[in-house]
Amino acid sequence: MEGMNERLKAAAAKLLLTEDCFYLYDEAGIRSRARALTRSFPSAKILYSLKANPFLPVARVMKEEGFGADAASAAEVRLAVSLGMMKEEIQYSAPGKRAKDIRETLELATLVADSAGEIARIEEAAKEKGIHVSIGLRIHPSFGFAGGRGEPSKFGIDEEEAITLLNDWHFPHLSPAGIHVHLKSQELSEEALALYYENVLLMAERLGRTEAMELSFVNLGSGIGIPMDPEDEEMDLALLEKAFAALAGPFHDRFPKARLFLESGRYAPGPSGFYVTKALDRKVSEGKVFLITAGTMHGFLRPALARLVEKYDETGHPALCEPLFSGARAFPISTLREGNPETVTITGNLCTAADIIAEDITLPRLAEGDGIVIGNAGAYAATLSPFAFSSLERPKEFLLKETGDLEGV
Ligand SMILES: *Cc1c(COP(=O)(O)O)cnc(C)c1O
Numbered sequence: 001m002e003g004m005n006e007r008l009k010a011a012a013a014k015l016l017l018t019e020d021c022f023y024l025y026d027e028a029g030i031r032s033r034a035r036a037l038t039r040s041f042p043s044a045k046i047l048y049s050l051k052a053n054p055f056l057p058v059a060r061v062m063k064e065e066g067f068g069a070d071a072a073s074a075a076e077v078r079l080a081v082s083l084g085m086m087k088e089e090i091q092y093s094a095p096g097k098r099a100k101d102i103r104e105t106l107e108l109a110t111l112v113a114d115s116a117g118e119i120a121r122i123e124e125a126a127k128e129k130g131i132h133v134s135i136g137l138r139i140h141p142s143f144g145f146a147g148g149r150g151e152p153s154k155f156g157i158d159e160e161e162a163i164t165l166l167n168d169w170h171f172p173h174l175s176p177a178g179i180h181v182h183l184k185s186q187e188l189s190e191e192a193l194a195l196y197y198e199n200v201l202l203m204a205e206r207l208g209r210t211e212a213m214e215l216s217f218v219n220l221g222s223g224i225g226i227p228m229d230p231e232d233e234e235m236d237l238a239l240l241e242k243a244f245a246a247l248a249g250p251f252h253d254r255f256p257k258a259r260l261f262l263e264s265g266r267y268a269p270g271p272s273g274f275y276v277t278k279a280l281d282r283k284v285s286e287g288k289v290f291l292i293t294a295g296t297m298h299g300f301l302r303p304a305l306a307r308l309v310e311k312y313d314e315t316g317h318p319a320l321c322e323p324l325f326s327g328a329r330a331f332p333i334s335t336l337r338e339g340n341p342e343t344v345t346i347t348g349n350l351c352t353a354a355d356i357i358a359e360d361i362t363l364p365r366l367a368e369g370d371g372i373v374i375g376n377a378g379a380y381a382a383t384l385s386p387f388a389f390s391s392l393e394r395p396k397e398f399l400l401k402e403t404g405d406l407e408g409v
Helices: 006-015 027-040 056-064 074-082 099-105 116-129 159-167 190-208 237-254 301-312
Strands: 021-026 044-049 068-071 090-093 110-113 133-140 174-180 217-219 259-264 273-285 288-293 333-335 341-347 356-364 371-374 396-400
Touching: 006 021, 006 273, 006 371, 006 396, 021 027, 027 056, 027 237, 027 396, 044 056, 056 396, 068 074, 074 090, 074 099, 090 133, 099 116, 110 116, 110 174, 116 133, 116 159, 116 174, 133 159, 133 190, 159 190, 174 190, 190 217, 190 237, 237 259, 301 356, 333 356
Parallel strands: 021 396, 044 068, 044 259, 068 090, 090 110, 110 133, 133 174, 174 217, 217 259, 288 341
Antiparallel strands: 021 273, 273 288, 273 371, 333 371, 341 356
16 A cells, blocks of 8 residues: 655645645546546546545646546535536436426436336436436346345345336436446455456346347446555456457447446546544553544544444444444555654544554654654545534645645645
């Protein structure tokens, strides 16, 4: 897992003069990881999952790198439009869209219906506006991510039900034009992902042969993970590229009009983001050294949460807690300066004892005013944190540009 390079450390040290806690994202890192992805899937369009990090300067970098948008709310559709993305490259897929969300986004994005009821609500909105629209269907496949039978899910329309709906389509203002599947995030096995892609494309063929479906896209969702433990290795994108190309080629031959989409949220920004917090106080209680820092739990929830989940969940199995919990050692802690090692417990300044991000770790001895850096803070970090708790100051966010400038909002 990546620490800060010297450029980032210098920028963080400068920001610490005026800020007590903040997020710092690295444009160079985001671009290089974004390019690694687009290079690996030349036959697919990749949609950036805005919910991972919707910070405007970060989202703009992803747009500049050629990504479309995977929007999870009407507000994220508006963000994608404001970035200059076109309707064809914005897909709005989320369970429980309200009638007003549908009305507002119908002409701005490709809506991906999450249930039969939702198809009816989209039909209603299209009829009201007197327009005909192409929509996608989020499918809950009959198979599971790792093969076998699928589990019940709150997402999507069961494959069998979708086939029935498509063979008896009775929504005159809607054309079913594509499918969307997303079964798992944070997968690190290339083989597992390749098998999943294969199964989704086979299913797309089944759905593509139904009466109403005019298959113009297949969105295979995400799954591509990042190291979230010191033992994890980066995915071998070259392996994934080879497996994907071998599947996409024959699929394009059979469905030449169907465009392939992939989604990715965490991959580019996740490891390219850092949370920096200042030591506000230092004390010793019954022989234990505590550093009280500015805004850890309220500013960046997941490190404190990881510690709690690890304490209370004996199974230690994070899959169903994504993206809230990705493992007990997901957020590496470092400092901006050297010093003699000492054992410390790092807490935040909230009035709750749960606000501990690391217990009895060894760090260079720090004093008040020194900075502590938490890595892996570029995705599902700011957005998942309870900024309103205790009415403390909300951490600001900054992008360190390749030019050396800092961009905030
Ligand atoms: C959140 C989400 C993603 C992004 O997942 P990552 O693991 O961050 O790449 C992709 N697709 C859907 C449907 C999602 O809900």
